[in-house]
Amino acid sequence: MGPLLKRAASLAAALAALTLARQAAAADWELDLDGRLVSVNGPFPIIAGGLGSTRFGGDQSGARLGRARFAVTQNLGELWSLSLDASSWGDRDKIPVGLTEGYLLWRPYPWAGYRLRVKTGAFYAPVSLENRTAGWESPYTLSYSAIDSWIAQEVRTIGTEAQLDWLGTHTGHDFDVGLTGAVFGWNDGAGAALAGGGFTLTDRQSVLWGRVGNPAVPPVRAAEPFRELDGRPGVYGGFEARYLDRLVLRFLHYDNRADPGAVDVVSHTAAWDTTFNSAGMRFDGDHGWTGIFQWLSGSTYISPGGEDERWPFRAHYVLLSKRFGNHTLSARYDWFTVEGYRDEGEDDGWQRGHASTLAYIFQADARWRFTLEWVHVVSTSYNREELGQGDAIGSQTQTQLAVRYAFGTSPQ
């Protein structure tokens, strides 16, 4: 798709969403406005062309737009529904308002203990166990873990996913199990921003056919995760098990099956062959306790002109949260590593780090939410030193106060 066409498609989708919400009585819609007061040090974030590790950086302290989001779900008959989720993030993207997700869902009634769901469009792969609320947000923190920040930035399913669940809890058992599989395209750019900029902790979700970074600034420049360069569809397959409403286990194998030798002749961008395994566990206990562990390991690989470059990456985190009525206190610790190899020797691009996140959320009612969050990232980065954006070893601290108001029929 040409850039003009993409912009027109985004605008058309947003307009269609608004029209649907106004005209159709059965549509559930939501408009969220999220304003922030930010205090941050360190380099600019990747979205602004820097090598920072947080959503904001550089001189971006002060009042900021966290997110303006409009979402609508319209039932189409009894078994189909259309969901559109549009956001603006208040930073410079080539698309000022875009869709983070937009898909058609087919949900036949469960039969004989089985439930099938088929989604077609653009949506998140089932990786995160913290991004469980509307708009793929986390009820625990503002900033997502390193793993889920990367998913938000570069990984989206643009294709079809089927999920088949066996509903044991509806037939007298303690658990449900499910299998997921998907075929997708337009994700040949996934991995470019991770290889160049490393892991970050952000809640900035890339919009469809949006870009990451500033075209004039290396190493990420303007990564475009949602491109199809080689005509080869990607696939993923996963497994999920749930024990009552208390424990969720998830595993996913993702492979965008990009041809690492494919290069776009106009933009000279390469296809990034990205594969990963992700696993996670979430435990919800009595007295408002939640514990989450997620792990991700994979690599991204390009070979333009036969010169191999490979970036293996790994990350994991633990999160502990306690809810006291309308108040939620959460702490998370992230570890992450990106290595860089060119023709088998360790070379550029590596990053290693860890991060602490503390957050307090007060959900005053269904519409008002107040959040105070502190994120501290310590990392070593070859690119940061090489490109004069700071020392190889550095830290970055970001404190945010967020106030969010939700309009609509189905606020959280």
Add this chain to the structure above:
Amino acid sequence: MGLMFRTWGAVLTVTVLLPDGRPQPGIVVTAYPTTGPSRPAAPVEAVMDQLNRAFEPDLLVIPVSSEVTFPNSDTVSHQVYSFSPAKRFQLPLYRGKPYPPERFEQPGLVTLGCNIHDEMLAYIFVTDAPFFGRTAADGAWSAEVPNGRYRILIWHPRIRDEDQDLRDEVTVADAGGTLTLHLKKPLRPAPLEGRPHSWDRY
């Protein structure tokens, strides 16, 4: 419920205790005479509402041929379904649109779900027993019944015991009859309370 208030003279009391000896409220108790004819209790009209993306109540016990309405007090749509053999049905409940009640003709357990909100779960226990009810805070259920011998069955969605451990017999004489059932296994954990239902979108 209907028949319990007829005066028969003798009181049947069934008490359900957990393995640690504590009484368990909320257990469904059904009582069938072992001899003579057994007529189901009179049908009732009951309500299974949807409120804050949950069924209210989470367990309904009704005699066969009863009717249940599903009003949907939420602002969002629901699609109630059951694939239980005792009653298979699908009921799309859109905002502000009333639906006629569903009639439950067969005894058995009907597990309810919502096709839009996967976390919603509730039960309708349809019984052909002439006497039934649920245990109170002291773990006991009582009813006035004619003298005779009764087969007692108990059930609850959180019980893990084998079926053969959930039944017994008791004789009710002029002085009444009492039966205490000891569960061998602890109950399944209760559904978590207080977690916002909007936390299950992904």
